[in-house]
Amino acid sequence: xxxxxxxxxxxxxxxxxxxxxxxxxxxxxxxxxxxxxxxxxxxxxxxxxxxxxxxxxxxxxxxxxxxxxxxxxxxxxxxxxxxxxxxxxxxxxxxxxxxxxxxxxxxxxxxxxxxxxxxxxxxxxxxxxxxxxxxxxxxxxxxxxxxxxxxxxxxxxxxxxxxxxxxxxxxxxxxxxxxxxxxxxxxxxxxxxxxxxxxxxxxxxxxxxxxxxxxxxxxxxxxxxxxxxxxxxxxxxxxxxxxxxxxxxxxxxxxxxxxxxxxxxxxxxxxxxxxxxxxxxxxxxxxxxxxxxxxxxxxxxxxxxxxxxxxxxxxxxxxxxxxxxxxxxxxxxxxxxxxxxxxxxxxxxxxxxxxxxxxxxxxxxxxxxxxxxxx
Ligand code: CAA
Numbered sequence: 001x002x003x004x005x006x007x008x009x010x011x012x013x014x015x016x017x018x019x020x021x022x023x024x025x026x027x028x029x030x031x032x033x034x035x036x037x038x039x040x041x042x043x044x045x046x047x048x049x050x051x052x053x054x055x056x057x058x059x060x061x062x063x064x065x066x067x068x069x070x071x072x073x074x075x076x077x078x079x080x081x082x083x084x085x086x087x088x089x090x091x092x093x094x095x096x097x098x099x100x101x102x103x104x105x106x107x108x109x110x111x112x113x114x115x116x117x118x119x120x121x122x123x124x125x126x127x128x129x130x131x132x133x134x135x136x137x138x139x140x141x142x143x144x145x146x147x148x149x150x151x152x153x154x155x156x157x158x159x160x161x162x163x164x165x166x167x168x169x170x171x172x173x174x175x176x177x178x179x180x181x182x183x184x185x186x187x188x189x190x191x192x193x194x195x196x197x198x199x200x201x202x203x204x205x206x207x208x209x210x211x212x213x214x215x216x217x218x219x220x221x222x223x224x225x226x227x228x229x230x231x232x233x234x235x236x237x238x239x240x241x242x243x244x245x246x247x248x249x250x251x252x253x254x255x256x257x258x259x260x261x262x263x264x265x266x267x268x269x270x271x272x273x274x275x276x277x278x279x280x281x282x283x284x285x286x287x288x289x290x291x292x293x294x295x296x297x298x299x300x301x302x303x304x305x306x307x308x309x310x311x312x313x314x315x316x317x318x319x320x321x322x323x324x325x326x327x328x329x330x331x332x333x334x335x336x337x338x339x340x341x342x343x344x345x346x347x348x349x350x351x352x353x354x355x356x357x358x359x360x361x362x363x364x365x366x367x368x369x370x371x372x373x374x375x
Contacts, residue, residue, distance in 0.1 A: 007172030012064025041255030045295035058145035061164035077138025082118030117325025119144025119299035139170035146298035161295025165303035191326035214330030249305035311344025313337035
């Protein structure tokens with residue numbers, strides 16, 4: 001059970017107003033749609049129509065979190081945006097967002113970049129800022145927002161997506177974030193985007209291997225920690241430790257990646273195949289329902305999964321959250337649902353976004369990409 005007094009006070013989740021069914025992309029690229037649907041596990045990708053970008057996504061998510069929070073703008077002492085969709089090499093994305101929100105004054109404002117891990121780092125920094133006492137009674141506005149696009153016909157194209165999650169970090173009304181967390185990093189070029197390059201470069205197989213290594217290392221560290229902390233007469237087995245988590249959320253570049261990572265975690269922990277499969281089906285699959293409909297939202301991807309998992313949970317229910325960012329770094333966090341999780345109020349607007357989207361066909365998608373490439 002979490003003893004943390006700090007966590008997420010309010011949540012806001014936002015998706016853009018267009019989407020492409022993956023079967024349409026298959027038709028456009030001459031690829032069997034089953035490769036995307038069952039081979040990768042992706043069903044639809046969220047796309048930004050003209051006039052929507054990473055800033056509009058981040059601002060709307062922030063507005064939703066602020067509207068459902070009992071505090072006011074004057075209670076925010078830190079705004080931080082985790083993103084890999086930088087607008088500028090110098091000016092932080094948080095400045096664009098703060099400008100739109102009318103947030104200025106005694107507020108620390110900055111951007112965090114570490115590929116898809118940046119939003120989690122931003123959240124950890126906000127939690128640690130609170131725990132250190134430096135917050136002096138203020139709350140933090142943390143936003144994870146990205147627009148993920150690959151070059152047309154790139155192998156990553158079916159995994160594209162866009163979305164934003166905003167979290168107010170202060171009292172743990174929605175979820176407490178445990179103080180202990182379990183990081184792992186190792187320098188690699190698995191996925192990167194050089195300065196001036198519009199789309200990322202990817203070493204596909206290497207990126208899968210890096211993700212799996214990070215996941216297995218973080219979970220092994222977590223299990224060892226819980227075993228050492230246990231006061232039970234008999235040290236809990238790895239399966240028993242994992243079983244304490246009701247849901248386990250992952251960064252979702254595409255759902256098959258998560259399945260492969262869970263298999264690696266199971267192998268590292270010495271679980272038999274049936275136990276690993278049961279863990280994946282019961283605790284992980286339900287958390288990816290929305291990710292399958294929006295694609296890879298980079299920094300927002302894990303937090304979309306966490307926001308969806310927390311909605312409807314009883315207070316005290318435990319959640320695991322594994323973050324991965326290429327380059328590469330990963331971190332496993334654990335959270336406990338707070339009193340406001342049961343309402344899951346943040347999901348109403350998010351579900352509305354999803355249900356009201358314009359579904360593009362192959363020709364409309366091709367036109368959107370052509371317009372985007374023209375700039
Ligand atoms: N029906 C059903 N399944 C099919 C199929 C068909 N007709 N054709 C192929 N498949 C299956 C394949 O067997 C394969 O499944 P398994 O892995 O279980 O064997 C799956 O579909 C994918 O096929 P390929 O491996 O051939 O796919 P690919 O090479 O074209 O693309 C990828 C895969 C390289 C990962 C690509 O999606 C990519 O470049 N993605 C971007 C990088 C990425 O997301 N990496 C993940 C880790 S890095 C990270 O997490 C950071 C981040 O967010 C980017």
